[in-house]
Amino acid sequence: MDEGWAGLMGAVLGGAISQAATWGVELRRESRIARNFAVAASSELAASIGMVKVRNWRDAFVSAANNAYAGNVYSISVHTKDDYLPMCRAAMAHAGSIDHDLAILLGRILTLTDSLIADIKRISSYTVDTPESLLSTEDPEGAARVYNTLVNLLDAAIITGDQAIQRVDLIYPRPARGLVTRMRAAWRAFKS
Numbered sequence: 069m070d071e072g073w074a075g076l077m078g079a080v081l082g083g084a085i086s087q088a089a090t091w092g093v094e095l096r097r098e099s100r101i102a103r104n105f106a107v108a109a110s111s112e113l114a115a116s117i118g119m120v121k122v123r124n125w126r127d128a129f130v131s132a133a134n135n136a137y138a139g140n141v142y143s144i145s146v147h148t149k150d151d152y153l154p155m156c157r158a159a160m161a162h163a164g165s166i167d168h169d170l171a172i173l174l175g176r177i178l179t180l181t182d183s184l185i186a187d188i189k190r191i192s193s194y195t196v197d198t199p200e201s202l203l204s205t206e207d208p209e210g211a212a213r214v215y216n217t218l219v220n221l222l223d224a225a226i227i228t229g230d231q232a233i234q235r236v237d238l239i240y241p242r243p244a245r246g247l248v249t250r251m252r253a254a255w256r257a258f259k260s
Contacts, residue, residue, distance in 0.1 A: 102166045103240050105159035109174060110236035112155040113229040126222055133215035141203050141211040145192045148185050153178060167239055173232040180225040187218060 120126075125146060132144050151157075156174050163171040187202065191214070194201035203211045241253045 098165050101162065105155075105162055106166055106170055106236045106240060108155040109153075109159040109170075110233045112153060113177065113233055116153065117226055117229050120222065120226070126219060129215045129218045129222065133212045133219065136203075136208045136212035136215060139208050141196055141205045141208050143191045143194075143196055143201070143203055144188075144215075146188045148188060152181055152185055167235065170232060170235045170239070173228055173235060177225055177228045177232060180221055180228060184218065184221040184225060187214070187221070 123146075128144055128146070132142065135142065156178055159166055160171065160174050160178065163175075166174075190200075191202055196203045196211075197205055202214045205211075238256070241257070
């Protein structure tokens with residue numbers, strides 16, 4: 069009877085160790101995937117925010133709103149891609165693997181960006197005063213509101229993008245060099 073119990077216990081213990089090892093490997097793989105998606109999305113956001121700032125989209129929208137208030141309604145043509153922020157979309161496809169707060173920020177940035185791009189494309193696609201246009205010379209205040217909405221969407225997208233970048237930097241800090249730097253990084257992680 070003791071040999072039977074020993075064999076059974078050995079099989080159960082061996083199975084448990086094997087399962088734990090497999091689970092550990094899978095956990096590390098999921099962690100690497102989450103890190104890769106988060107860092108890629110953060111990099112893409114940083115590049116996109118930089119591009120928007122260099123191209124002065126905000127200033128163009130503010131100027132168009134001010135001109136509309138003055139009675140001069142015109143459309144702005146801003147060239148955009150059809151598939152904007154593909155790395156952020158890929159990260160959201162794996163939202164179960166990435167950090168919960170980061171997933172919320174990425175979802176928000178994608179929604180804001182999609183709204184912004186849709187409005188920009190509509191303004192660029194239709195001539196002022198056509199029925200499909202968002203802009204009318206007969207309603208300059210309405211046109212100004214459209215451009216102010218674009219400013220608000222752009223500001224919210226940039227703020228949310230910056231928050232997502234900061235979140236990734238907090239979760240996945242760059243490798244620290246030296247003991248003091250590693251201690252500071254550990255302290256920042258502990259405080260959050």
